[in-house]
Amino acid sequence: MTTQPVIYTENLTKMYAGGAKAITALDALTLEVLPGEIFGYLGPNGAGKTTTIKLLLDLIRPSAGRASLFGLDARAQSVAIHARVGFIPGELNLWKNRTGRQVIQYIASVRGGVAAQLAEASRLAQRLQLDTSRLVRDYSTGNRRKLGLVLAMMHRPELLILDEPTGGLDPLMQQEFNAMMLEFRQSGRTVFLSSHILGEVQAICQRVGILRAGQLKAVESVEKLMQVGYRQVELTFREAVPPEWQERLERAGAVADVRLHGDRVSLKLAGDFDPVLRAVAGGYVRDIRVEEPGLEDIFLSFYGNGHSAVPPRVPEVQR
Amino acid sequence: MRGAIFVELLRRNWRQMVYWGIGLAILGFYATSVIPNADTLRQYQAVVETLPPILLQAFGAADNSVMATPEGFVAFSFLAYLLLIMLVYAVLAGLNITASEEEDGIMDVLLALSVPRWRIIVEKYAVYALLVVGIVVISYAGMFLGAAGATMPFNMSLLTVGGINIVLGVLLVMAFTACLATLIRRRATTTAIVVSVIVVSYFINVIGNAAAGTVAAALRALSFFSYADAQYVVADGFSIGSVLLLSAATVLFFVGALWGWERRDVGV
Numbered sequence: 001m002t003t004q005p006v007i008y009t010e011n012l013t014k015m016y017a018g019g020a021k022a023i024t025a026l027d028a029l030t031l032e033v034l035p036g037e038i039f040g041y042l043g044p045n046g047a048g049k050t051t052t053i054k055l056l057l058d059l060i061r062p063s064a065g066r067a068s069l070f071g072l073d074a075r076a077q078s079v080a081i082h083a084r085v086g087f088i089p090g091e092l093n094l095w096k097n098r099t100g101r102q103v104i105q106y107i108a109s110v111r112g113g114v115a116a117q118l119a120e121a122s123r124l125a126q127r128l129q130l131d132t133s134r135l136v137r138d139y140s141t142g143n144r145r146k147l148g149l150v151l152a153m154m155h156r157p158e159l160l161i162l163d164e165p166t167g168g169l170d171p172l173m174q175q176e177f178n179a180m181m182l183e184f185r186q187s188g189r190t191v192f193l194s195s196h197i198l199g200e201v202q203a204i205c206q207r208v209g210i211l212r213a214g215q216l217k218a219v220e221s222v223e224k225l226m227q228v229g230y231r232q233v234e235l236t237f238r239e240a241v242p243p244e245w246q247e248r249l250e251r252a253g254a255v256a257d258v259r260l261h262g263d264r265v266s267l268k269l270a271g272d273f274d275p276v277l278r279a280v281a282g283g284y285v286r287d288i289r290v291e292e293p294g295l296e297d298i299f300l301s302f303y304g305n306g307h308s309a310v311p312p313r314v315p316e317v318q319r
Numbered sequence: 320m321r322g323a324i325f326v327e328l329l330r331r332n333w334r335q336m337v338y339w340g341i342g343l344a345i346l347g348f349y350a351t352s353v354i355p356n357a358d359t360l361r362q363y364q365a366v367v368e369t370l371p372p373i374l375l376q377a378f379g380a381a382d383n384s385v386m387a388t389p390e391g392f393v394a395f396s397f398l399a400y401l402l403l404i405m406l407v408y409a410v411l412a413g414l415n416i417t418a419s420e421e422e423d424g425i426m427d428v429l430l431a432l433s434v435p436r437w438r439i440i441v442e443k444y445a446v447y448a449l450l451v452v453g454i455v456v457i458s459y460a461g462m463f464l465g466a467a468g469a470t471m472p473f474n475m476s477l478l479t480v481g482g483i484n485i486v487l488g489v490l491l492v493m494a495f496t497a498c499l500a501t502l503i504r505r506r507a508t509t510t511a512i513v514v515s516v517i518v519v520s521y522f523i524n525v526i527g528n529a530a531a532g533t534v535a536a537a538l539r540a541l542s543f544f545s546y547a548d549a550q551y552v553v554a555d556g557f558s559i560g561s562v563l564l565l566s567a568a569t570v571l572f573f574v575g576a577l578w579g580w581e582r583r584d585v586g587v
Contacts, residue, residue: 016587057431060584083433093424106327110432112320151428 007033011065040205086152090163100132121154141168238284325442344461350397351465398549412447413496481549487565488547494572501579
């Protein structure tokens with residue numbers, strides 16, 4: 001028996017008409033998000049993340065393809081879906097002249113089951129240290145985000161769809177948010193998290209989808225993405241590095257993005273160290289620093305001029 | 320939960336109804352309580368007869384014989400303005416049904432809840448319709464209070480018919496605004512179009528009235544003010560045709576708003 005995905009899209013496409021200037025905001029997205037996972041959805045501004053979320057929630061209608069949540073059609077059964085989903089939009093705007101508490105009460109009353117939601121909202125607000133007696137217009141960006149989290153989670157949804165949810169949260173609250181998401185997942189529920197904050201995705205997501213110019217470039221486990229096969233290397237020499245080393249290093253093989261800065265050389269290395277060390281032979285190496293790539297490096301490697309900036313994997317040499 | 324949007328909106332706006340109502344009630348009270356006696360009204364009519372019709376129209380006086388009655392005087396000095404002021408409210412309310420929250424970016428939050436789109440329009444329109452009725456009722460309360468202390472008797476039923484026309488006219492403009500707002504999305508553009516339609520309609524009516532027997536008079540049939548009339552109704556009495564036409568147009572635009580809202584992208 002196969003597990004039914006919580007989110008499923010098939011060739012989901014959104015085009016905005018404009019004659020010759022028609023824009024494809026999302027291009028044939030086929031994606032599955034499974035129950036009980038925190039799925040990170042990464043991409044730069046304009047990549048199509050928010051478009052995807054709006055299509056999933058039936059705020060906008062697809063030009064082609066389809067989406068389903070919990071096996072229900074996102075278009076025809078949106079009301080039933082929304083009852084099971086919590087959502088924070090990328091730009092969270094609320095009724096500015098209402099207090100946090102009034103907004104919570106309103107949203108709870110529209111959903112139904114007010115008492116249980118208010119109890120949960122109170123618990124969440126306490127945990128997030130949110131003063132709900134203040135007017136929304138007096139909230140900082142971070143506090144507005146906290147209120148958004150309370151609104152999205154107070155009905156105990158099965159799926160959270162979060163569009164850049166942590167902008168403006170301080171580091172402590174960011175940690176609290178991460179803890180909340182992990183608890184949410186541990187209770188068997190699912191999170192679809194669109195984010196620019198790669199550290200956050202790295203910390204809490206199991207799988208990541210990377211979107212660029214409306215196209216899904218990769219869906220991988222975070223663990224696998226981290227094994228991209230290159231390391232960031234920085235060599236520090238006693239004297240300034242001669243310019244001709246640039247070419248020598250670039251020809252060393254499995255090396256990319258060579259940069260010389262005074263007495264330092266930085267590069268991306270996808271293979272063995274020996275060719276690099278031979279290329280810089282004669283120089284007095286004072287220090288070597290090797291770093292595994294962060295998700296940010298990996299992320300950038302998907303966007304660098306439209307080509308992978310990651311050097312090709314060098315096959316292991318059998319010795 | 321059904322009715323939650325209605326209840327919340329009503330809770331947020333009932334004071335607005337009271338403030339608008341009190342302001343207009345003071346105007347109504349003033350118009351009826353300062354009404355002159357029959358002789359003065361006749362003298363007033365005589366003076367008015369010397370004015371060119373176009374000038375009378377500009378001030379909302381349709382027929383100078385109407386002004387010789389207490390109801391006519393009130394229709395001229397209060398109901399004509401009540402309609403125009405209430406049309407401002409209608410445009411604001413029509414914009415608040417979808418356009419304001421959409422432009423403020425709040426609609427995403429509301430539409431992501433388990434509420435069908437049509438309910439947002441139905442519940443909000445119902446609230447604003449109730450508020451319109453409330454404002455007109457409060458205004459009329461002020462007017463009747465003034466009439467109670469006046470020296471001349473009023474034909475209350477004729478004035479009430481004027482009120483019905485005002486309410487129907489306001490509901491129509493509100494539905495028209497809401498319909499345009501669901502199609503156009505932008506507050507400023509919607510406002511510009513609706514205000515233009517009202518102003519053009521007003522002048523078609525004014526010019527048509529002043530130019531009997533001309534094409535301009537025939538064009539009056541196209542004017543909203545020919546049907547949502549709070550002045551002639553005092554002289555001509557209740558017109559079931561106008562009521563049906565206003566109601567049918569309101570339903571048409573309301574359905575148009577629902578249709579436009581159901582099928583389009585929101586918040587883009």
